[in-house]
Amino acid sequence: MDRIPILKMGRFLLVTIQVDMHDRLALTLQDDLTERIVKEGARGVLIDISSLEIVDSFIGRVLGNIAAMSRVLDAKTVVTGMQPAVAITLVELGLTLPGVRTALNVERGMELLQGELDREGLATVEADADPQG
Amino acid sequence: MLIRKGDSRPLRTEDDVVFSRQAVRSWAVEIGLSLVDQTKLVTAASELARNTVVYGGGGTLTLEQVEDGIRRGIRLVFDDQGPGIPDIERALQDGFTSGGGLGLGLGGARRLVNEFHIDSRPGEGTRITVVKWK
Amino acid sequence: MPDGTLLPAVLAEDDGRLLDDWMREQLASASVRRDLMSETELRQQSAEFLGAFGLAVQTGNFRSVDGPEWAPVRDLLASVSRSRALQGFSPSDTAYFIFSLKQPLFTRLAARATPEQLASEAWTASTVLDRLGLYITEVFQKSREEVIARQQEELMELSTPVVKVWEGVVAVPLIGTLDSARTQVVMENLLARIVEYGASVAIIDITGVPTVDTLVAQHLIKTVAAARLMGAECIISGIRPQIAQTIVHLGVVLENVTTKASLADAILVALRATGYTVTRIASRS
Numbered sequence: 001m002d003r004i005p006i007l008k009m010g011r012f013l014l015v016t017i018q019v020d021m022h023d024r025l026a027l028t029l030q031d032d033l034t035e036r037i038v039k040e041g042a043r044g045v046l047i048d049i050s051s052l053e054i055v056d057s058f059i060g061r062v063l064g065n066i067a068a069m070s071r072v073l074d075a076k077t078v079v080t081g082m083q084p085a086v087a088i089t090l091v092e093l094g095l096t097l098p099g100v101r102t103a104l105n106v107e108r109g110m111e112l113l114q115g116e117l118d119r120e121g122l123a124t125v126e127a128d129a130d131p132q133g
Numbered sequence: 134m135l136i137r138k139g140d141s142r143p144l145r146t147e148d149d150v151v152f153s154r155q156a157v158r159s160w161a162v163e164i165g166l167s168l169v170d171q172t173k174l175v176t177a178a179s180e181l182a183r184n185t186v187v188y189g190g191g192g193t194l195t196l197e198q199v200e201d202g203i204r205r206g207i208r209l210v211f212d213d214q215g216p217g218i219p220d221i222e223r224a225l226q227d228g229f230t231s232g233g234g235l236g237l238g239l240g241g242a243r244r245l246v247n248e249f250h251i252d253s254r255p256g257e258g259t260r261i262t263v264v265k266w267k
Numbered sequence: 268m269p270d271g272t273l274l275p276a277v278l279a280e281d282d283g284r285l286l287d288d289w290m291r292e293q294l295a296s297a298s299v300r301r302d303l304m305s306e307t308e309l310r311q312q313s314a315e316f317l318g319a320f321g322l323a324v325q326t327g328n329f330r331s332v333d334g335p336e337w338a339p340v341r342d343l344l345a346s347v348s349r350s351r352a353l354q355g356f357s358p359s360d361t362a363y364f365i366f367s368l369k370q371p372l373f374t375r376l377a378a379r380a381t382p383e384q385l386a387s388e389a390w391t392a393s394t395v396l397d398r399l400g401l402y403i404t405e406v407f408q409k410s411r412e413e414v415i416a417r418q419q420e421e422l423m424e425l426s427t428p429v430v431k432v433w434e435g436v437v438a439v440p441l442i443g444t445l446d447s448a449r450t451q452v453v454m455e456n457l458l459a460r461i462v463e464y465g466a467s468v469a470i471i472d473i474t475g476v477p478t479v480d481t482l483v484a485q486h487l488i489k490t491v492a493a494a495r496l497m498g499a500e501c502i503i504s505g506i507r508p509q510i511a512q513t514i515v516h517l518g519v520v521l522e523n524v525t526t527k528a529s530l531a532d533a534i535l536v537a538l539r540a541t542g543y544t545v546t547r548i549a550s551r552s
Contacts, residue, residue: 020151020154020155021151022147022148022150022151023147023150023183024147053158053172053175054154054172054175054176054179055176056176056179056180056183057180057238057241058179058183080498082496082497082498083462083497084169084455084458084459084461084462084493084497085168085169085171085172086172087458087493087494087496087497088169088172088173088454088455088458088489088493089169089172089173089176089245090493090496091489091492091493091496092173092241092244092245092489093176093238093241093242093244093245094240094241094244095241096492096496097496102495102496102497102498103467103498104461104462104465104466104467104497104498104499105465105498108465108467108498109498169455
């Protein structure tokens with residue numbers, strides 16, 4: 001496979017990683033996602049790694065980069081479905097995935113994103129309502 | 134230490150890194166390592182294989198199924214003729230996100246295996262040997 | 268004098284009385300363990316063995332029992348041995364299955380052999396049976412070791428059950444002294460259950476843990492970190508004053524980890540985090 005497919009789900013983008021990615025593929029994903037976020041005006045990115053049996057430092061960096069770039073583009077990133085063995089290994093490696101939110105599965109991930117967007121929406125409305133602005 | 138079987142493969146391209154992961158995984162499954170131990174070994178192998186390709190200019194990975202008395206294990210040797218590591222102590226302490234340093238993640242890889250040896254001199258290449266026991 | 272032995276002939280030409288004699292030997296001994304195995308079962312095992320033994324012996328290779336000709340015999344003995352290990356036979360009871368065949372076999376060899384032949388015939392037969400007796404004992408030992416290892420694992424898992432407290436909340440009450448191995452088992456078990464129950468909060472209660480050392484504290488912290496990476500938050504509850512002191516004294520840092528004095532408090536926090544509150548129903552008058 002030469003690219004990982006990105007699905008649009010409302011205001012969110014969903015990526016399901018199912019292959020053992022080589023570095024090139026991971027970097028391509030980074031680029032593709034950034035482009036799509038801008039193109040679709042996406043507010044959230046869900047990366048499902050429930051099929052990934054290995055997450056090493058390179059993939060970890062890529063996930064961190066995606067989160068950082070998304071934030072700049074006003075989108076939030078959630079990584080879902082990390083396998084226990086992978087989580088244990090990452091902790092041992094000392095990788096913390098800063099700036100990356102996590103959820104047990106895609107459904108929870110969407111709830112998480114939606115919840116944050118709702119809260120943000122409320123905050124914006126309240127700010128607008130304040131005449132002192 | 135008894136070597137029950139061994140194999141060598143090239144580490145020249147990033148595809149080789151992926152193939153190495155798969156090879157290490159199947160060897161780990163063969164001696165019955167637990168899922169967590171498999172994952173740790175394959176992840177360590179991925180780190181070290183990538184270092185060999187990217188930093189070492191390419192090299193080889195040797196896989197061995199070893200036996201030491203009653204316990205069985207997997208030994209991996211990562212060899213390259215690259216620039217070598219100037220300050221091994223420092224390299225072992227490096228984190229992944231710390232600025233400066235080689236960012237090789239050797240310290241992390243070391244925590245994932247039972248035995249870890251580096252043999253490296255500037256200009257003379259690097260050999261890293263790791264063992265994971267069942 | 269040809270080097271071949273009379274053993275193949277004795278077995279090939281047997282009319283079933285060898286089995287009877289052998290059964291008589293086995294039943295006469297205390298090793299027979301009628302409380303564990305019925306006579307019918309024993310007879311069946313013995314008959315099968317004689318069949319396989321007879322075939323292997325025909326190939327004429329008595330020097331060892333490791334070769335492919337002896338594979339069916341080895342497989343049979345392995346299954347006899349394993350089942351006896353599980354049933355509770357002792358190693359010598361199990362080995363006696365083989366050794367009890369010596370006498371009936373020798374009697375038949377003696378009937379056919381000349382005085383000059385008898386010594387070497389008996390020796391050959393005895394050696395083959397000795398090797399098979401050793402083999403059956405080795406398999407027995409291994410089976411017992413496997414059972415013990417499995418029981419140890421089950422014990423570790425049983426003693427740290429992960430329970431579902433409510434939708435999305437699980438708890439694992441740790442009881443007794445924790446060692447490194449056990450804590451690791453607990454950790455892996457907890458993470459697996461978090462996935463299985465779809466929990467977003469996991470409570471680790473250590474009320475029942477008398478002491479905690481650095482290694483165990485580090486394992487707990489790693490568990491919390493791993494759960495967080497998976498999308499679940501952990502709450503550690505039931506930290507006794509002594510343990511709190513030990514943790515601080517050891518310089519273990521518990522930052523970013525929610526701790527609660529009691530399991531009850533932890534449950535309340537967990538419920539709130541998952542969107543529930545607890546209300547008292549007004550008493551009916």
